[in-house]
Amino acid sequence: MTQARYDAIVVGGGHNGLVAAGYLAKERLKVLVLERRSIIGGACVTEELIPGYRVTRTSYVCSLLLPEVIRDFRMKDYGFMTLVPEPHSIYPYPDGRYMLWSADEEKTKKEITKFSRRDAEAFSGFNAELLELQSFVDEILRTTPPMFPPRGLRELLEFGKLGRKMLKLGDRKLKLFMELMTASCYDYLSRRFESDHVMAAMSINGLIGTCVGPMTPGSAAIMLHHSIGSSIEGQPGAWGYVKGGMSGIANALLRSVKDMGVEVKTDSEVGRFIVEDGVCRGVSLANGDEYRARLVASNLDPHRTFLKLCDKGTLPEDFTDSIRKFRIQGSSIKVNCALSELPNWTCIPGQDPDAPHQQSMFEIAPSVEYLERAYDDLKYGRPSQRPMIDGNIASTMDDSLCPKGHHVMSLFVQYGPYKLKEGTWDQIREKVGDQIIDTLAEYAPNIKKAIIAREVLSPWDLEKIFGLTEGNIFHGEMTPDQLFFLRPAPRWANYRTPIRGLYLCGSGAHPGGGVMGAPGKNAAREILRDIRR
Structure with missing residues (x-):
């Protein structure tokens, strides 16, 4: 069934999609945002792990968000608030020593x-x-x-x-x-x-x-x-928690763009782009519904955008070949935990939630060789036996996340390959989660008994749940050969695509990943430039 027409459709309700939609709406365009999941935010989401315990399920801190995005969308007026720990990071070591890094x-x-x-x-x-x-x-x-x-x-x-x-x-x-x-x-x-x-x-x-x-x-x-x-x-370069978890970013943007007139639909998975005579005319949902528009901006990664949603024959073969070669490799695991008590660190004993080291990020990265050995496991298709852990307990600064006296912990872990040499993620997921917690317990021995509930998200899970191809959080590797005028392909780094009226506004475009908003803002600028021609 064909629905109402729009000036612009944005596919994907992550932060970049909302930013692009908002900047287009500011110029009086009628904009529709379509999101596959039942909630808006993409990787910027806060969800319940168990009743009463809310975790920042994927992305976990805010640092790169453009100041002008915060200003232009009046995000603070819509509830956005950052909580900046001081010191911002603790680096514990196996011998009991530590460093506290500060602003x-x-x-x-x-x-x-x-x-x-x-x-x-x-x-x-x-x-x-x-x-x-x-x-x-x-x-x-x-x-x-x-x-x-x-x-x-x-x-x-x-x-x-x-x-x-x-x-x-x-x-x-x-x-x-x-x-x-x-x-x-x-x-x-x-x-x-x-x-x-x-x-x-x-x-x-x-x-x-x-x-x-x-x-x-x-x-x-x-x-x-x-x-x-x-x-x-x-x-x-500082990192901060978002009040209410990372949904605080998405929810502020959502309220802002809705007040600008942007229409947002959840549970609306796009199945294909409608391309007629080389021009993108809208989208067809997985359920068959169609929405027509003057243009479409995809906030999905390049593989999903071009290799899954574009019908065969609508793209030049050399471009399709470049996109196939654009590396989107999963390498990360996210572990979310509900805790009955704080970790009691060997290097700084005590469990006071107001203690600066409890509020800071904690980094398990004792040496360069340790990090390189963790990477070696990835190269050979294995999760790291002794992983790098980038962790935090945001509930020490934000009591809205869980019951008083309890806490929620986020662990971002390197490395876990999307493509395993042996077995499947369904077979090894919980064992890998145990290894991660075992590693953390070397620095905070009480952590095992403190865990009430746990979720382990492998690269496979990140793809299945959040639509991140291979679980790559940046929509593509951020190495120099895939940056700037090479992202996502030579001659197509200006947010436009070989299909007229189809644009890329997500992290697979310049300047890449992170909760930044720059790809969405830049793409909207180029879209408006084309409209005014």
Whole structure:
């Protein structure tokens, strides 16, 4: 059955889809958002684990969300609130030592001194280097990539604008930028630091959600992306919890766009794009319902968008081949737990929920070699026997998530392959969950008995539940060969596609993954530019 017509349809109600829809609605377009699940938010969702215990089920902290998105959608007026722990991270070690990293550089340097006085002094220089690139990175995040390879004078001139921006950096900054884009985390950091503990702590940002290890060339680029992509409450690179869990982002955006006139439908899985004479005219749902529009923006990943929802013959074969080769590999496991008590850390005994170390992120990454060995397991199709864990207990700062005196814990774990060498995820899921908890228990021995309920989400589960191909949280690897004018394919990094009227507005487009809103904002800008022509 054909339904009402719209100016624009956005497929996928994740944060980027809502951002794109809102910017289009601001320009008086009639917009419809279609979401497959029964709730809006994509990976930004808070759901009940067991009655009374709500967990941030997939994404778990806020750091990269663009300040202008928060402002333009009046998100704080619609209930969005961040809770920034101080210190922001604790790094416990097997020998009982630890580091607490803070937004206060001097406090962090004092912690680093426990392991290396030289590294403590080098830390200021490291931060200064990254901050020197902040304005350039901020501009690139908001820039539509030029056509590559360029064809003709006009495209060559557009490409030249990027070259001029890079030349303006000067020799030293340009060399630094290129080093970050090509080096491994280890190579980049070992040129500046000596302590393995310090280098491992910094490497984490280069590994989250990706199929790389700390010694993989290009992993430093991912570290840069997470370290200075944006800021929370004026702290560059800081992480914060969202009041009410990550649904606090989606719900604020949802309320905002609804007030702009955006129509949102849940339980509406799109089965295919309607393409007539090379133009996208709307979508057909899995149940057969059709919605027509002047244009469609897909907030789904490139594989799902082009290889599943586009009928055969509607795309050029060379483009389809490029998309097939676009790497979307699952590498992460998410474990959500309800707790009867807080972890009692060996390094800092005590279970006071107001204690700074209990409110901070906790990072199980004791050495670079430890991280590389965890990655080795992934390469050979095995979940990491001794995984990297990026964890938090947001309920220490947000009592809306669970009953008083109890807590909810989030563990983001590297690594777990989508494609297992042996067995299936249904067969090994809970065993892998046990191994993860066993690893955490080496640092907080009471954690096993504290767990009331647990959910283990493998890459296979992330795909099945959330529609993330292979469980890749970034809609595609974030390595340099898949960034900027190569994301998702050469000559198609400007949010447009070979099908006129079909656009890409999700993390599979520039600048990539993370709860940022930049792909949605940038895509809306290009859509409006086309409409005005």
